[in-house]
Amino acid sequence: MAFAIFLALLGLFNLFAPRAAWYGSIGWKLRDAEPSDAYLIILRIGGGIVCIVAIIIFLTAGTGDRETSTEKMIRDNLANNQIESVTLQMKPVTSIDADELKNWILKSNWKKPAIDYRKQSSFSSAAELDIHLNNGREIEVFKMGNDQIGIGEKVFYPEYVFSSPLLENWFSTHGY
Known part of the structure; x- marks a missing residue:
């Protein structure tokens, strides 16, 4: 500046x-x-x-700090109940309550992943939950293994990771 x-x-x-x-x-x-x-x-x-x-x-100025703005966008949208729908592998999810999912995510301690997935040519996850927001944006939640969940805006790689036994359990009970 x-x-x-x-x-x-x-x-x-x-x-x-x-x-x-x-x-x-x-x-x-x-x-x-x-x-x-x-x-x-x-x-x-x-x-x-x-x-x-x-x-x-x-x-x-300030747009270079995408990580901070992405985390803020995700947290603000979830906290303000902006979830329109949730899909798992492109199928509607009815077995999870949006408020429950929101609480699991918001109560987690986010951190940057040890690996910068943006620099890799590909990224694979066991499952992806897509959270569709009322404003047209999408958030992806990835089951990454190693008891880690990845989260990011619809970018095809996790920008943050966190641990959530409840969300891990939910993925496991649905075969992922």
Whole structure:
């Protein structure tokens, strides 16, 4: 964020005061010299480009922290009862109560998985529960084995893992 502000100030300085920018970078070294009109235009254009880059950086700041925003999205949607439906291997699930599932997930202690599954070419799980939300988003819950459950937005790999004996038991009683 501070970098974007610095870039914006630098760009604005070059855009609106190209003569002062020229003096600050080159003019102070020369005696009785003036910048050419072409050089002043280049400084203004460069200043405009730097301002655009600063705006892009400013607007995208925070989006790089996808993990935090994904966890917040999942927790907020579950806590606010936004579950529309639940499917297991693309079939509707009626043997689990949405509130019960929500509580199992929300009461669990999430952590980042030891393996970054995004860097692997494939990921397989024993079963996947898809939680369809009222806002059109989907959350996937994976049975991963080793007493771990994976969870993430519909991305085909777990972004977080947690342990839930109740959810493990539910998967086991349904043949997974």
